[in-house]
Ligand SMILES: [Zn+2]
């Protein structure tokens with residue numbers, strides 16, 4: 001499988017030369033089966049605008065799976081020519097909200113006048129909207145394990161995605177400190193996090209804070225970069241891709257964070273917009 005990293009930033013886009021190497025667009029990952037065009041999108045942050053170039057400006061056919069619905073994961077949706085396209089066929093899956101609302105209505109709360117000129121039904125192409133429950137699914141041509149993880153403000157899922165050969169875990173927004181300090185002070189290595197990260201090739205994980213910043217920001221719903229490194233060691237993940245970079249984190253800052261983990265027992269890198277992982 002091929003994993004295209006289209007957006008790496010958390011919270012809000014970060015334009016400017018200090019962010020150019022890692023990229024300023026918000027969360028979006030496109031996953032392709034070997035030799036195929038991407039058929040699974042994880043989140044629709046502003047990085048989704050990069051999908052058009054991947055598809056040769058053709059339309060997207062596949063599934064858009066949201067981990068949760070915060071702005072930094074949805075605001076690319078109406079701005080990608082690949083999905084807002086007459087020829088697009090998009091199945092949208094969002095975490096089941098438990099309030100009885102239809103998936104399209106949940107999305108419409110953020111995307112409709114007066115907040116935005118159109119609602120989800122105004123997107124061009126053929127669209128369907130549904131909720132996904134925790135558990136094992138076959139989505140967009142992949143085996144997907146969906147499990148709820150702690151974050152702040154809205155139900156949030158992490159995903160384990162596999163084609164039977166390669167595998168990734170995607171926990172873009174994860175605040176384990178909500179469950180207590182855990183053995184290292186960054187939050188416990190809880191059952192859902194371990195199950196999602198188990199034996200994956202790449203653990204793509206929230207690294208919004210440093211360990212030093214976490215105490216003053218523990219209520220924001222994000223992780224210290226140290227957490228996924230230790231989680232990977234415990235769960236058997238083979239590498240860590242630090243993700244959801246804070247919008248104030250410059251390229252040099254990210255280099256310094258990665259350098260801290262040079263001695264870790266798994267390779268640790270910081271996600272770069274436009275990079276491709278071949279698994
Ligand atoms: Zn986010």
Ligand SMILES: [Zn+2]
Nearest residue numbers: 068070151173
């Ligand atoms: Zn969030």
